[in-house]
Amino acid sequence: MEESEEQKISRALNDLADCELDLEKAENDVQIYRLKQLQSIYEKRDETIKMLPKFWSIVLSQNDDFANYIRASDFKFVDAIEGLIVDWETPNDYSITIEFHEIENVLNPQTIKKHFKFRDDELLSEPVAVDRPVLINNSGGIKSIFDWFAWTGTQGKREFANGADFANLISEDIYPYCVKYYTEAQRDVLDEESCSDSSEGGLITTTDDL
Amino acid sequence: MEESEEQKISRALNDLADCELDLEKAENDVQIYRLKQLQSIYEKRDETIKMLPKFWSIVLSQNDDFANYIRASDFKFVDAIEGLIVDWETPNDYSITIEFHEIENVLNPQTIKKHFKFRDDELLSEPVAVDRPVLINNSGGIKSIFDWFAWTGTQGKREFANGADFANLISEDIYPYCVKYYTEAQRDVLDEESCSDSSEGGLITTTDDL
Incomplete structure (x- = not known):
């Protein structure tokens, strides 16, 4: 028996609802993947910050x-x-x-x-x-x-x-974004210093690299 | 020869800069992973929408x-x-x-x-x-x-x-978010219909599932 037009539409609407659930699940999986990717980098950063x-x-x-x-x-x-x-x-x-x-x-x-x-x-x-x-x-x-x-x-x-x-x-x-704020603060200090003293501070090259 | 305090700080700043690059790369990898995860679902959705x-x-x-x-x-x-x-x-x-x-x-x-x-x-x-x-x-x-x-x-x-x-x-x-907009539009139509006619339209169950 062939599907009626109404049955086709009803099936398409159900398929769309399934797609929405799949998208929601995929977005959640991506978030979990993201946290896993960032975690080891953040751990290395936490150790470095202690210095x-x-x-x-x-x-x-x-x-x-x-x-x-x-x-x-x-x-x-x-x-x-x-x-x-x-x-x-x-x-x-x-x-x-x-x-x-x-x-x-x-x-x-x-x-x-x-x-x-x-x-x-x-x-x-x-x-x-x-x-x-x-x-x-x-x-x-x-x-x-x-x-x-x-x-x-x-x-x-x-x-x-x-x-x-x-x-x-x-x-x-x-x-x-802690490193961005830290670098900004260092730049502000160096800017103030360079107003009174034209020689460059030792940190400039390093902070510019950040 | 032991590292001086200044050398330690300089090394930590370089390590932080490396971490920032690693984070940037990881975020980009996550975006690529996300697109790959979503692509097959979107392709299925594109086909369904044609119905x-x-x-x-x-x-x-x-x-x-x-x-x-x-x-x-x-x-x-x-x-x-x-x-x-x-x-x-x-x-x-x-x-x-x-x-x-x-x-x-x-x-x-x-x-x-x-x-x-x-x-x-x-x-x-x-x-x-x-x-x-x-x-x-x-x-x-x-x-x-x-x-x-x-x-x-x-x-x-x-x-x-x-x-x-x-x-x-x-x-x-x-x-x-096309399915959200489509569902909203269907609801609006059904709301209007139910004002003049209290019997529920055939699409209601399906659109509520979305």
């Missing part, structure tokens, strides 16, 4: 957006950041690990790992234990960067404001 | 942005579009193939393939031969969709306006 003094405090000060999320007085803790790593476990799920060195009488050395997960398009997290610095005064209303570690995405105004945007800023901008 | 009457004129009328690039009177040619295919050859280089059926005494049937290439972030193309419809009146100043086939990206105001945006609209929105 560069104050790398993360230079990068975090150079990024224009970062300062909008925290208190100005938090920058003394930003200067204590020794390491920052973003680790994507799946395309929907990543952790941010931040290592602080000691600030005598104020902050104990510690490494804090916070995990984030997309549920549909919404980012969620769970509070992680933090050895808070002494002398933090929360009466001003603006939450400290240490409050962000308690952010969950479910408590509304009671928690760190725009915690999801802050996490995404780190995972999608600061961490992947 | 659906007026598919492309429905999709192109449903996309809000498409009409901004062409003349209202061009829609009689849009209705004659039988096929539309975007083929990415590399991540920087794709072609758009459009097949028109005959409009008696006005348009000869023809298949036109136009090739686009990114040079840095700028899209460029070369003119392709077109069997233009009769009766096209260019005195109004707004260029017809047939002028777009001559667009190069190098002739400024003398050629089709925003030809790069129009090409990117087709390659990055209309072609990848």
